[in-house]
Amino acid sequence: MTYPTALKLDDGGRLLITWSDQVTWSYRVRELRDACPCATCREKRNTPPADPFALPLLSKVELEPLRIGGMKPVGNYAYSIAFSDGHDTGIFTFELLRELGAEVSTS
Numbered sequence: 084m085t086y087p088t089a090l091k092l093d094d095g096g097r098l099l100i101t102w103s104d105q106v107t108w109s110y111r112v113r114e115l116r117d118a119c120p121c122a123t124c125r126e127k128r129n130t131p132p133a134d135p136f137a138l139p140l141l142s143k144v145e146l147e148p149l150r151i152g153g154m155k156p157v158g159n160y161a162y163s164i165a166f167s168d169g170h171d172t173g174i175f176t177f178e179l180l181r182e183l184g185a186e187v188s189t190s
Contacts, residue, residue, distance in 0.1 A: 086177055087162075090154060098151060099187065100180065110184035112149050116166050118183055119173035144168050 089101040098110040133139075150167040157163050157174050165171035 084177065085181065086159070087180075092151065096148070096150060098184075100184075102181070107187040108181070108184040109187050110180075112151055112166070114183060115151075115164060115175070116149055116168070116170065118179070119170065120175065120179060121173040124170075124173065 085102045085104050087100050088103050089099075091099045091101075093099055093109075096112060098112065098115065099107055100110070101107045145168065147167060152165040152167050152171075154162045154164050161174045161176040162180070163171060163174055
């Protein structure tokens, strides 16, 4: 199993993870937040879309750029990611993280 050996936030706000196979992947914060695997987020993704004629309301937090506030290891297989919108219940397995993002080109 490959595992992270380094984590870094770049100047553009992307998360960079270097893996044990010496490959670095880049992740947009919004992509990670939208792929949150927690039960609440999975349920929200499976609900019917909102009424297209309803006016959306945004909270103060939603007006701010989304950021990663912190990451904590969960055992030896995942990370819990805290986002600036207050959400922090998703457990991102290494396997899921390898499915998301894009490999950083070294050339």
